[in-house]
Amino acid sequence: MSKTPPVPADSQSPYPIAEAPHDAAGEGEAIAVAKEQAAAAKRRGPSSRQIGMGAAIGIGSAAIVAGLLYWKGGRKDRK
Numbered sequence: 001m002s003k004t005p006p007v008p009a010d011s012q013s014p015y016p017i018a019e020a021p022h023d024a025a026g027e028g029e030a031i032a033v034a035k036e037q038a039a040a041a042k043r044r045g046p047s048s049r050q051i052g053m054g055a056a057i058g059i060g061s062a063a064i065v066a067g068l069l070y071w072k073g074g075r076k077d078r079k
Helices: 029-043 048-070
Strands: none
Touching: none
């Protein structure tokens, strides 16, 4: 004898209590798209040439800013 009371067939829930098993062989569309995006992200990584150009631009811009900060041209109060 179980501790749960008997439930009439008419009053049972139309929704399943346990989730139906998933098909392991086939992928869902969302999973396939996510895998494709992950593979594309790996291909879009920066190349060594791009990294070198970025470093050169960064160093050059820092040199320009330093030159502008320490430039003393056009001042009348020079001694």
